[in-house]
Amino acid sequence: MDDLEPRQPVTIARDELYRRVWESPMSRLAAEFGISGNGLAKICDRLKIPYPPRGYWARKEAGQEVVRFRLLKPDSDTPGEVTITPTPTPPKLAPEVQEANAAAHSKAEGIVVPDELKRPHAIISGWLAEHKERKRRDRIDRNPYRPAMPDWTDGEHRQHRILDAIFRAVEKNGLMVRSEDLSTFYFEYKTEKIHCRLREKNKQVRRPKTAEEMRWSSGQNWTQVLEPTGNLIFSFEDYFGHESRLRREWLETTTKRFEAMVPDIVATLLLAGPALVKLREDREEEKRRREEAERLRQIEQARRKKDRNQWRSLVEQAERHETATKVRNLLAALERTASDPSVMIGDRSLADWIAWAKAYLEAVDPVCRGVEGIFGEISKVTDWTYRD
Structure with missing residues (x-):
C-alpha cells in the first residue's frame, strides 16, 4: 500500500490484540495502526489487556528471563473487540x-x-x-x-x-x-x-520532614517539595x-x-x-464578515417587516373599502325609502344627514383616492410604522 494513502479503521478482537502486543513492541504495533504508543496503551487498558512493561523487549533481546502476563477473563462490561481509527495525518504546509x-x-x-x-x-x-x-x-x-x-x-x-x-x-x-x-x-x-x-524545570521530590514540621503535622514523615x-x-x-x-x-x-x-x-x-x-x-476579517452578515441579516429582517407592514396597510384599506361599500348600500336603500328628505332629524334634515354620510365616505373609502392614492399611502409605510 502507498504510504501516502490514508489508513483505514481496523476492528480487532480482544484476544488477537493481546497476542499482537506480546509479539512486537507497542510503538511498532501502534505505528502499524496509525496511532501513538500511548493511544494503544489506553486501548489495552480499556479492554483490560496486559502489555509488556518498560524494558521488556530490551531484556528479552539480551537473553534475560522475561514474564508474559496472561489474559484474564473479561468482565461483563469489557468489550470483546475494538475499532482502532488511525490518527489523521496533518496536512502539508503550504x-x-x-x-x-x-x-x-x-x-x-x-x-x-x-x-x-x-x-x-x-x-x-x-x-x-x-x-x-x-x-x-x-x-x-x-x-x-x-x-x-x-x-x-x-x-x-x-x-x-x-x-x-x-x-x-x-x-x-x-x-x-x-x-x-x-x-x-x-x-x-x-x-x-x-x-x-x-525558566528552570522543577520536579516534585520527597524529603523527610524536619523536627519542627513533625511537631505541627501528623501522618507521613515526609513532604513533597519542588526541586530544580x-x-x-x-x-x-x-x-x-x-x-x-x-x-x-x-x-x-x-x-x-x-x-x-x-x-x-x-x-x-x-x-x-x-x-x-x-x-x-x-x-x-472574520469579525468583518460576521458584522457584514449581521448587517445584511438586519437589512433583510427590516425588508420583510416592511413588506408585512405594507401588506397590513393594504388589508386595512380593503377592510375600510368593504365597510364603505356597506355604508354606501345602506344610504342608497335609505334614499329609496325616504318619503320626505326635508324632515328634521335632530339638528339636521334627512337630506343633510345623507349628504354628510356621503362626504365622509369620500374621505374614508380608499377607492375614492384611486390606485395612485392607495399605493402612495402604502409606499410611505416602513418597518417601524406599526409598533406592535
Whole structure:
C-alpha cells in the first residue's frame, strides 16, 4: 500500500490484540495502526489487556528471563473487540509557509551561546544593574522582615548568556526586545507582542520532614517539595494559529543541551511575528464578515417587516373599502325609502344627514383616492410604522 494513502479503521478482537502486543513492541504495533504508543496503551487498558512493561523487549533481546502476563477473563462490561481509527495525518504546509520556515532557519544557523558574558545585551545589562541596585538598598535598609536580594545563581547566569544570544539574533532580523521587570521579557514585531518565558524545570521530590514540621503535622514523615533539575524550558505564551504549526516549547534533556536548541528557538521567533500578524488579520476579517452578515441579516429582517407592514396597510384599506361599500348600500336603500328628505332629524334634515354620510365616505373609502392614492399611502409605510 502507498504510504501516502490514508489508513483505514481496523476492528480487532480482544484476544488477537493481546497476542499482537506480546509479539512486537507497542510503538511498532501502534505505528502499524496509525496511532501513538500511548493511544494503544489506553486501548489495552480499556479492554483490560496486559502489555509488556518498560524494558521488556530490551531484556528479552539480551537473553534475560522475561514474564508474559496472561489474559484474564473479561468482565461483563469489557468489550470483546475494538475499532482502532488511525490518527489523521496533518496536512502539508503550504509552499509559501515551507519557504518562510526554510528562510527563518537559514537566518538562525550558526548562532553560538557565549561561554562568558563580557558585553551583555542592553536588556540584560539593565537587569544586572537593577539587581545590583536592589542589593545596595538592602545593605542600607537592613530590614529584618524583608528577605535579602539573593545573588545570581550559576543557572541564572547561564540563562543570561542564552538570552543574550537570542536577543541579539532576533534584533538583527527586525524584532525588538522589551522588558517590563527584572528577568521578564517579550518581543515586538510591528504591532504584535510575542510573550515568552525561560525558566528552570522543577520536579516534585520527597524529603523527610524536619523536627519542627513533625511537631505541627501528623501522618507521613515526609513532604513533597519542588526541586530544580538544572534543565531549562523555553515556552511561548501566545497562540499562533493552527495553520502555522509552530512549536511552542523546548525542554532541555540530559542528551540535548539547551544551547543546541537556540537556533530553532530563534527561527521560531522570526516566524512567530508574521504568524501573529496573520492571526490578527484573519480574526479581523472574520469579525468583518460576521458584522457584514449581521448587517445584511438586519437589512433583510427590516425588508420583510416592511413588506408585512405594507401588506397590513393594504388589508386595512380593503377592510375600510368593504365597510364603505356597506355604508354606501345602506344610504342608497335609505334614499329609496325616504318619503320626505326635508324632515328634521335632530339638528339636521334627512337630506343633510345623507349628504354628510356621503362626504365622509369620500374621505374614508380608499377607492375614492384611486390606485395612485392607495399605493402612495402604502409606499410611505416602513418597518417601524406599526409598533406592535
